[in-house]
Amino acid sequence: MLDARRSLGSVSSPSILEWGYRFILFPIGQMLVFIVGAALFLTLLAFLLALAFPEPRPNIVLMDQVNRQLPGMIISGITIGFVYAMIALGYTLVYGVLKFINFAHSEIFMVGSVVGFEVMQRLSEAGHLPSWSPVLLVVVVVLAAMLASGLLAVLIERVAYRPLRGAPRLVPLISAIGISFFMVDLVRAVEAITRNDFNLTYPLNSLEWVRNPVKLAIGENTVNIRPTQFIVVLGAVVTLIALNYFVNGTKLGRGIRAVSQDMTTAGLMGINVNRMISLTFFVGGAFGGAAGALFGMNVGTVTPFVGFIPGIKAFTAAVLGGIGNVTGALLGGLTLGLVESFLNGLLVYFPALGQRYTDVFAFSVLILILIFRPSGLLGERVDEKV
Amino acid sequence: MAVKSSVQQNSRAMFRAALKRPAVVGSLLVAYILVAVLILNSLDRSNLWFPFYSTLTFPVLVLSPFIILAAPVRGWFKGVLVAALLFLVIPYLGMRDSSYLELVIQICIFAGLALGLNIVVGFAGLLDLGYIAFFAVGAYTWAMFTSGASTVFNINGWLVSGSAFYLFIFLGIFVAAIVGILLGLPVLRLRGDYLAIVTLGFGEMIRVIANNLDQPINFTNGSQGLFGVGRPPVPFFLRDGVLAVESALGLSIANVDPLSQQLLFYFIAIAIIGVIIVVARRLDNSPIGRAWTAIREDEVAAIAMGVPLVRMKLLAFATGASFAGAIGVIYAAKQTFVSPESFSLIQSISILAMVIVGGMGGIRGALLGAVIVTMLNLLVLKNLSLQINALRNIDFVIPIINYHIRDWPTQLEPAKYERLIFGLLLIVMMIFRPAGLLPEPRRRMELQEKDEEIVDEEISSEAGDEQPVVSAVRPDAEQA
Structure with a gap:
C-alpha cells in the first residue's frame, strides 16, 4: 500500500482520477490481492492435508470438515488478520523511524480495548445505547480509543524513550519492557478502584443488531457472519486507507518518511524531527487503539492482560512482512490471521497436537522467519554498518 | 564565636577521622547488626502493626552484608562478620520465626538466578527474556523423577529417592546447559531487540510445552503441576544441632523436622550461591570473560579481533542456563510442587529487574539487585497486603483524611501488583541510572x-x- 522507501515525490494536487486511484482503489486492490492470495494458498494446503490424512480420527472425514468449515475459517481469519495488521502497523511505523521495537505497543493496544469498553459502558449506563445508530456508536468508540491510545503512545515516547535516544540499544528496549509491565498493572489498579473487577465485558448483548448474525448461503451450508466481524473489517479498511493517504499524500506524512530515511538530513532540511517522531507514535498508537476497540467488540470481554498475545502475534506479523515496511505489516497480519484461523479450525482433528499449541505456532513462525529470512517477505536486506 | 566554630570543626574532623578507623567502623557494624537482630527478636507476631514493623526492620538486616563489604575494615573482619551473619544470625532468626528463613531462601534462589542471567545479559550483552525456561528445566528434571503425580515415571516405577538430590543438581546443570545450547544455536545471528523477542518466545514455548505435556504421554502432569516432589534427607547432625540449640537457648520450636529441612535448604542454597559467585568471578577475569565483554561492546570488532563468536555466545547461554538449572532443582525440592504457572514471563522480567537494579555485569550488583527486588516483591508488597487486611478486619480509620480501610477495593491487593514495581524499577533505572546501583566500571563507561x-x-x-x-x-x- 505504501512504502517508506518510495521516492518522496511531489504532493502537488493530482487530478481527481489519479487521486482516487492512488489513495482509494490501489490500497483496496492490494488488500484484496493479499486476502485472496493468502486464503487460496491456505485452502490449497487444507485440501492437501485432507488428502494426506483422510481420517485423522475414526468416523471423521477431514475433507468434509474442511468443506464445511472453510468459509467460516476464512472470515474469522480475515477479521483477526486485520486486527493483527493494525497492531503491526504501530510496530512497523515506530521501527521505521527509530529503528527500535516498541515493546509497549501491545499495552497501547490493550488500553485501546479498555477505553473502548469504558466509553461503551458509560454510554450504556447513560441509556444511549439503544437509541444510537450502530455506525455512530462504533465511530465514537473507535475514535475515543484511537485518541486515548495515540496520546498515551506520545506520552510514553516523551517520558521513557526520548531521554534515552542515542543510548546503547538495550537501554530503550528495557525501558519499553518496563513500560509494558507498568501499564498492565496501572490499568488493573484503575479498574480495581473504579469497578473492582478486571473482566470488562462490552455491553453489546443489549443491542438488537449485534445479536442477529448475517446468514450467507454457500452451497448447502450457511455461514454465520457476526456483525462485529463486519465492523472490524470495515473499520480496519477505512482506517488503513486513511493511513495510506496520511503517509503518502500529506506534507506531514512526507515528513515522517523523510525522518525514517535519514533523521539527521531531515533535521537539516527544516523538519522538526522530534515532532515527527511524536506524530509517528501518535499514529501508531491510534492504530493500536483502534485495533483494541475493534478487537474488544469482536471478542466481547477484555482484561488488562489482553495485550500480550495479540502483541506478540502482531509483532510476528510485522517481522513476517518485513519490519519497517507498511505494506508488509498488512500482508503479514492478514497471512498470520488466516493461518491461525485455519490451525484453530483443523488442529482439533489431530488429537496428539490439538489447539493447545496454536500460540506456540506464532512463536515458531517468528523464530523461523528471523533465522531464515530476517528481512521478512517484503523487506530488503540491510547490511550492518560499522 | 570563632572559638566555638573551631571546636565544632575540630570535633567534626575528629568524627570523620574516627569513621576511617577500622576498629570504630567494625564496632559500629557489629552494633548495627546486633540492634537489627534485637529489634527483629522483640517483634510480636500478634501485634496489629507487625507486618509494618517487620517490613521496616528485616531489610536492614538483609542489606547489612553489602554495608559490611563496602565498609573500610580489614578483609578478614568482613569475612568473619558475613560468615557470622550467614551461619549464626540468620539460622537463629529462622528458628525464632521460620518465615524469615523462608524469605532468605527465596532471596538466595533469586540471587542464583540473577547471577546466571548476569552472565548472559551483563557479561555477554545478550538480552534474554526467557531465562526462566532454564530454571523450569532444572525444576522439572528433579520433579519428574520424584513426584507422586501419576506421570509416566511414577507408573513405570522410574522414581528415584530423595538422596539422589545432590546427583540431580549436577544433572540439572547438565540438562539446562544442553537446553541453553539448543536454544542458543538458532538465535546466534540475532542481536538486540530480535534476540529479546525470540528468547521471550522460547521461554513461553517451554511453559506451554510443560503445560501440555500430559498428553499423549504424561510427563509433566500438565497444568495441575507435579506435587509431592521429593526432598533430600536431613542429615542427623543438622537435626541434632537444631535440638541442641533449642535447649541451650531455651527456645521452643514447634516442629523441628520442617525447620531442619528448611535449614538444610538454606545451607545448600548458600553453598550453591558461593560456588556460582566463585565461578562467575573466575570467568569474568578469564579470556572467556574478556571475549564476552568484547562481544558485548562491539560484535563486529570482536569477530575482527578473532573472538570465536559462536563458541563464546553458546558458552554464555550454557553457563547462564546451568546456574538456573541447579537452582531449579533446589527450588523444586523446596517447594515440593512445580507447575507451569511458576515459570511465566513475569518471573523472567523480575530476574531481569534484579540484574538491572544492581548493575549489569557486576557480581555484587546482581546480588544486591536480587535482595532488593525479592524483598520488594515478597516482603514489602506482601506485608502491605497483610497490613491492609489486618486493618480492614478491625475497621481501622485513617485519622485526618477519615478514610475507612474497609473501603479499600478488594481487587487492589498490593501483593498482586508486582508488575507495577518491576516495570517502574526498569523505567526509573534506565532513565536515571542505567549502570545500576553498584555499577561495574567498564559497563559504566560504555553507558x-x-x-x-x-x-x-x-x-x-x-x-x-x-x-x-x-x-x-x-x-x-x-x-x-
Missing part, C-alpha cells in the same frame, strides 16, 4: 559513551580531521 562521542567529534572537527575512523558510534546508535 556514558554518548557524551564521550560528542567530545570525540568536537576534538576531531577542531583538529580539522575527517570523521574519526574508529569512533565509539555503534551502528544502531548512529541511526537512532
Whole structure:
C-alpha cells in the first residue's frame, strides 16, 4: 500500500482520477490481492492435508470438515488478520523511524480495548445505547480509543524513550519492557478502584443488531457472519486507507518518511524531527487503539492482560512482512490471521497436537522467519554498518 | 564565636577521622547488626502493626552484608562478620520465626538466578527474556523423577529417592546447559531487540510445552503441576544441632523436622550461591570473560579481533542456563510442587529487574539487585497486603483524611501488583541510572559513551580531521 522507501515525490494536487486511484482503489486492490492470495494458498494446503490424512480420527472425514468449515475459517481469519495488521502497523511505523521495537505497543493496544469498553459502558449506563445508530456508536468508540491510545503512545515516547535516544540499544528496549509491565498493572489498579473487577465485558448483548448474525448461503451450508466481524473489517479498511493517504499524500506524512530515511538530513532540511517522531507514535498508537476497540467488540470481554498475545502475534506479523515496511505489516497480519484461523479450525482433528499449541505456532513462525529470512517477505536486506 | 566554630570543626574532623578507623567502623557494624537482630527478636507476631514493623526492620538486616563489604575494615573482619551473619544470625532468626528463613531462601534462589542471567545479559550483552525456561528445566528434571503425580515415571516405577538430590543438581546443570545450547544455536545471528523477542518466545514455548505435556504421554502432569516432589534427607547432625540449640537457648520450636529441612535448604542454597559467585568471578577475569565483554561492546570488532563468536555466545547461554538449572532443582525440592504457572514471563522480567537494579555485569550488583527486588516483591508488597487486611478486619480509620480501610477495593491487593514495581524499577533505572546501583566500571563507561562521542567529534572537527575512523558510534546508535 505504501512504502517508506518510495521516492518522496511531489504532493502537488493530482487530478481527481489519479487521486482516487492512488489513495482509494490501489490500497483496496492490494488488500484484496493479499486476502485472496493468502486464503487460496491456505485452502490449497487444507485440501492437501485432507488428502494426506483422510481420517485423522475414526468416523471423521477431514475433507468434509474442511468443506464445511472453510468459509467460516476464512472470515474469522480475515477479521483477526486485520486486527493483527493494525497492531503491526504501530510496530512497523515506530521501527521505521527509530529503528527500535516498541515493546509497549501491545499495552497501547490493550488500553485501546479498555477505553473502548469504558466509553461503551458509560454510554450504556447513560441509556444511549439503544437509541444510537450502530455506525455512530462504533465511530465514537473507535475514535475515543484511537485518541486515548495515540496520546498515551506520545506520552510514553516523551517520558521513557526520548531521554534515552542515542543510548546503547538495550537501554530503550528495557525501558519499553518496563513500560509494558507498568501499564498492565496501572490499568488493573484503575479498574480495581473504579469497578473492582478486571473482566470488562462490552455491553453489546443489549443491542438488537449485534445479536442477529448475517446468514450467507454457500452451497448447502450457511455461514454465520457476526456483525462485529463486519465492523472490524470495515473499520480496519477505512482506517488503513486513511493511513495510506496520511503517509503518502500529506506534507506531514512526507515528513515522517523523510525522518525514517535519514533523521539527521531531515533535521537539516527544516523538519522538526522530534515532532515527527511524536506524530509517528501518535499514529501508531491510534492504530493500536483502534485495533483494541475493534478487537474488544469482536471478542466481547477484555482484561488488562489482553495485550500480550495479540502483541506478540502482531509483532510476528510485522517481522513476517518485513519490519519497517507498511505494506508488509498488512500482508503479514492478514497471512498470520488466516493461518491461525485455519490451525484453530483443523488442529482439533489431530488429537496428539490439538489447539493447545496454536500460540506456540506464532512463536515458531517468528523464530523461523528471523533465522531464515530476517528481512521478512517484503523487506530488503540491510547490511550492518560499522 | 570563632572559638566555638573551631571546636565544632575540630570535633567534626575528629568524627570523620574516627569513621576511617577500622576498629570504630567494625564496632559500629557489629552494633548495627546486633540492634537489627534485637529489634527483629522483640517483634510480636500478634501485634496489629507487625507486618509494618517487620517490613521496616528485616531489610536492614538483609542489606547489612553489602554495608559490611563496602565498609573500610580489614578483609578478614568482613569475612568473619558475613560468615557470622550467614551461619549464626540468620539460622537463629529462622528458628525464632521460620518465615524469615523462608524469605532468605527465596532471596538466595533469586540471587542464583540473577547471577546466571548476569552472565548472559551483563557479561555477554545478550538480552534474554526467557531465562526462566532454564530454571523450569532444572525444576522439572528433579520433579519428574520424584513426584507422586501419576506421570509416566511414577507408573513405570522410574522414581528415584530423595538422596539422589545432590546427583540431580549436577544433572540439572547438565540438562539446562544442553537446553541453553539448543536454544542458543538458532538465535546466534540475532542481536538486540530480535534476540529479546525470540528468547521471550522460547521461554513461553517451554511453559506451554510443560503445560501440555500430559498428553499423549504424561510427563509433566500438565497444568495441575507435579506435587509431592521429593526432598533430600536431613542429615542427623543438622537435626541434632537444631535440638541442641533449642535447649541451650531455651527456645521452643514447634516442629523441628520442617525447620531442619528448611535449614538444610538454606545451607545448600548458600553453598550453591558461593560456588556460582566463585565461578562467575573466575570467568569474568578469564579470556572467556574478556571475549564476552568484547562481544558485548562491539560484535563486529570482536569477530575482527578473532573472538570465536559462536563458541563464546553458546558458552554464555550454557553457563547462564546451568546456574538456573541447579537452582531449579533446589527450588523444586523446596517447594515440593512445580507447575507451569511458576515459570511465566513475569518471573523472567523480575530476574531481569534484579540484574538491572544492581548493575549489569557486576557480581555484587546482581546480588544486591536480587535482595532488593525479592524483598520488594515478597516482603514489602506482601506485608502491605497483610497490613491492609489486618486493618480492614478491625475497621481501622485513617485519622485526618477519615478514610475507612474497609473501603479499600478488594481487587487492589498490593501483593498482586508486582508488575507495577518491576516495570517502574526498569523505567526509573534506565532513565536515571542505567549502570545500576553498584555499577561495574567498564559497563559504566560504555553507558556514558554518548557524551564521550560528542567530545570525540568536537576534538576531531577542531583538529580539522575527517570523521574519526574508529569512533565509539555503534551502528544502531548512529541511526537512532
